[in-house]
Amino acid sequence: MDFSDDSEIYDEEVNEIRPYMYEPRAVSQEEQSVSDSDSEFEDSSDDSFNGNVDEWCECGCCIHMPTAHERKCCQSTNIVDGKAESEGVPCITLHEGFQVNCLNIHVLETSYYEFIHNNGPREENQEIHELYRYLAYRRFTRWVYGLLPRKCRRVIPACAVNAIREQFPSEEYSGFRYPQ
Known part of the structure; x- marks a missing residue:
């Protein structure tokens, strides 16, 4: 048998398959304690913030968010910023991909069928x-x-959250939560 195409998962020197090659690496207790302290900081609520949205929003479409870590503009995120720049739009919510993927009821209906299937x-x-x-x-x-x-x-940028909430309104919103 020739395993030359599968050289990543088959080690010829040891003559065995490496089954856990693509699994995430284990986190040491020291790294876990640093991660836990970071998430405690990020999860803290800052309801006393009375500042203006203009202090942290660069696109002009963001709304006030209840916690500090939710106050994030699409222009402050490299990945989102790259998508917005590719289309020449000042905000990710004006990008055609956002409109089609996140606001189009027919696309979301298809996602709904997949969701209930799973x-x-x-x-x-x-x-x-x-x-x-x-x-x-x-x-x-x-x-x-x-x-x-x-x-x-x-965390989804506040402008994207705002656009989605305007399209699908509710009386109460839960906000961003880290997994349990």
Whole structure:
């Protein structure tokens, strides 16, 4: 058998397959404690912030967010900024890809069918706007960051959150939460 094409996963010197090659590396306890202290800092609520949105928003489309880590503009994120620059738009919400992926009801309906296929039917009392808003957040993250590992979440820029909330309104919003 010739395994020359599979040289990454087959080590000819040892004559064995390396099955865990693409698994994430283990995190030492020291790294974990540093990570935990960082997440405690990021998770702290800053409801006392009375400053103007203009102090941190560069695109002009952001809204006030309740916590410090949610106050993030699309222009302050390299990946999002690159997508906006490629289209020549001042805000990611004006990008055609955002409009199609996150605000188009037909695209979200298709994502809804995939969601219920993988996760079962939605709860009886759950509003469809709530589910579409959730799916729009997921589609935005997939569009910008690609496929993320389980329990790896990214804060969505406030302007994108605002556009999605305007399209799929609710009386109450939960905000960003890190995984348990």
